[in-house]
Amino acid sequence: MGDLFSNLGLGFATVFQFVQWAPPLLGGMSIPIPINILLCLIGALVGTLVGVLPGIGTIATVAMLLPITFGLPPVGALIMLAGIYYGAQYGGSTTSILVNIPGEAGSVVTALDGFQMAKQGRAGPALAIAAIGSFFAGCVSTVLIAVLGAPLTKLALAFGPAEYFSLMVLGLIFAVVLAKGSVLKAIAMIVFGLLLSMVGSDIETGASRMSFNIPELADGLGFATVAMGLFGFAEIIRNLDAGGEEDRQLVQQKVTGLMPTKKDMKDSAPAILRGTVLGSILGILPGGGAVIASFAAYTLEKKLSKHPERFGRGAIEGVAAPESANNAAAQTSFIPLLTLGIPPNAVMALMVGAMTIHGIVPGPQVMQKQPELVWGMIASMWIGNLMLLVINLPMVGIWVRLLRVPYRLMFPSIVVFCSIGIYSVNNAPMDVVLAGVFGLLGYWLIKHDFEPAPLLLGMVLGPLMEENLRRALLISRGDATVFFTRPLSATLMAISAFLLILAVLPALRKKRDEVFVESES
Amino acid sequence: MKLFNRRVAISGLAAVAGFGVLATAAQAQEYPTRNITMIVPFAAGGPTDVIARIVAADMSKTLGQQIIIENVVGAGGTTGATRAARAANDGYTIITGHMGTHAAAVPLYPKLAYHPEKDFEPVALLAGTPILILAKKDFAPKDLKEFVTYVKANSDKLNMAHAGVGSVSYSSCELLSSVLDIKPTGVPFNGTGPAMNALVGGQVDYMCDQIVNAVPQVKGGTIKAYAVATPERNPSLPDLPTTAEAGLPKYQASAWNAIFAPKGTPAAITAKLNAAAAKALDDENVRKRLADLGSDIPKPEARTQTALGTLVKSEVEKWSAVLKPAN
Secondary structure, eight states, rough: HHHHHHHHHHHHHHHTEEEEEGGGGGGGGOEEEEEEHHHHHHHHHHHHHHTTTTTTTTTHHHHHHHGGGGOOOOOHHHHHHHHHHHHHHHHHHHHHHHHHSSSSGGGHHHHHHHHHHHHHTTTHHHHHHHHHHHHHHHHHHHHHHHHHHHHHHHHHHOOOOHHHHHHHHHHHHHHHHHOSSSSHHHHHHHHHHHHHHHHOOOOTOOEEOOTTTOGGGOOOHHHHHHIIHHHHHHHHHHHHHHTTTHHHHHHHHHOSSSSHHHHHHHHHHHHHHHHHHHHHHHTTTTTTHHHHHHHHHHHHHHHHHHHHHTTTTTTTTHHHHHHHHHHHHHHHHHHHHHHHHHOOOOHHHHHHHHHHHHOOOOSTTHHOOOOOHHHHHHHHHHHHHHHHHHHHHHHHHHHHHHHTTTTHHHHHHHHHHHHHHHHHTOOHHHHHHHHHHHHHHHHHHHHOOOHHHHHHHHHHHHHHHHEEEEHHHHTTTOTHHHHHHHHHHHHHHHHHHHHHHHHHHHHHHTHHHHHHHHHHH | OOHHHHHHHHHHHHHHHHHOOOOOOOOOOOSSSOOOEEEEOTTTTTTHHHHHHHHHHHHHHTTTSEEEEEEEGGGGGHHHHHHHHHSSSSSEEEEEEEEEIIIIIHHHTTTTTOOTSSEEEEEEEEEEEEEEEEEETTTTTHHHHHHHHHHHTTTTOOEESSSSSHHHHHHHHHHHHHTTTEEEEEEEEHHHHHHHHHTTTTTSOOEEEEHHHHHHHHHSEEEEEEEEESSSSSSSSSOOOHHHTTTOTTTOOOEEEEEEETTTTOHHHHHHHHHHHHHHHHHHHHHHHHHTTTTTTTOOGGGSSSHHHOOOOOHHHHHHHHHHOOO
């Protein structure tokens, strides 16, 4: 325990380092400035501003802003990058809530209830609870990393291809539970999402599948492209057709209170707590862990709630839980990087790149060799979360005011910003065209009461599922029992089966309710 | 409307970061008169990107104009290389390619939209990243000789990880299998990180990968290394024998990185770029940073444009013999 405090002490000492700055204007006088805190603040601010552009998710934001940290000292650069990362993640949630455009897989779930809240004039509380939940989750997981970082690494290593496949199966079951309407339609959407995820190169042979000799499709459909079309563009088309305009005006008139009420806080508190726990655990798993965290948290809340029917119609727990899980997972996903030097996801791979550019090669020894770096980063995570709260709570008012911009001005700008965002991810015009196609598809889906969220989740989980299935079977030489004989994998499969029964049973029993749901919209 | 302006400002920022620099100046008399775009066909932060950025920063000083890195990712680097091949041959668009994009891609992608020799002018060889033969830490063989015997005897039971078809790791693994004349089960991962994770976790038996990714794990004792596939030992792992020393001289592999310009770029311009790159490779700071990555810095005789042209030719032949087409 003494170690822990001295380590954290070292971390905070690094973060609170003051540098004497002598601007020529002051004639030799020097003022001490907390350089790392400033870098963290700037990082979080810039990350939020870029991340809030629809279409630019965390990976794109970090990749885009990576070069601006090259000129900084290594510790400062990594602290700033961590700030950018949290900022971008929060920025993505902002667009999910305000305009129903999730910038990345993690915020798809936030859009479900967040946007409904915005429609009911409660965008303020939704944004605020997202910031508060994220901050709480950030605090808890920072401590968790400091205390349990090293032992938790074992979990990351215990997960082989078979375990990942089972985890992805569990993820797909979550996607079924997510659906607020017909279960059959939700399954159809998941399968369609899985199908879309097969576009691209075969992982084992490299042969291209369903790419129709279009070079831009060789690496598959981008998440941002599909999400932007199905959520963003489709929503715009729907708003523009008859009746939509009225709906919009209603939103503008109804904006009430910016901060969550006491009841909101009371409703959200347990959701935030549970989301944090789930997110912290799942975030450690390399690969899909963090993706699954947010909707696992949402599913859990929906299952535990006394009024599951409120979910998908503006339940504040439906925003609080996934946002907390999201942030906790973002944080604990640093564990494999800090203890093993192995990046668990694309954003962390960029972090490794940043480290190597600064001459630090992360590995199992980085904790012993460069303790000020590792503990400085851990301390900066907490500071970064604090910055997010400081930056975002006052900005809630500004974002909400954005909703009051007349829709005839707003929708062209959303279209323009979406297109810029999609284009700049890969610098590919084809992606913008594809997003347009998915916009039309999304409009058709809305009109026929198909929900786009399960489709997106299927699309995100598809490749992970396929790759791990094939890896597991390659390693076991085709023996499919491997999923049930490895204890971790078997446990996950059992939970999946249990959840599936839970999800399907009421649907079979409550046919009447389902009919009601469908005729409502 | 204050808010709207803020959003415009954000998009401006994104546009600058995302789009690179727009061509404005008229045809130059004294090259370079404006910024040069260097395409890196891989993600920011990867080995090629890091090498390109270190060298480009020094070249910018020599040339008096900024070299801007544009990461154009996709299809094993061939998306970026295709774009570079089609760019104007005025010296303002160049590319840092590597063993994959400018050699192994030829046999791997039969429908490749460019040819490394026909569509590019060789400019300068930058640095090579040696390949190591790696295994999980409790893998039975003690040295490379035992490894060869063991792998040959148990090839049908072993799992060889690689970072996906088209990756350096894949090509190097295939080369090893062809040298040893074995057909192990190749387990594809999405990139080096996940493959390394599986090796550290003992899910797979062995793999071949670039030294930069492996050094920390080897030093930390989480995996074992048998040999480095270059003619000389590497300073970052001085105790590790070369494949020649350890008894497998036929296995030689290094992920070389080099600058290319679109075909037809004037010789005066490519010569100027070559000189700037050569100067960068002599800079103490650049050398130190590349050495930290485990990179081999080419000797002066290997730095000429002719030498690079010859290297590309021989590498295309070498990989064409080893790799089968993906489709």
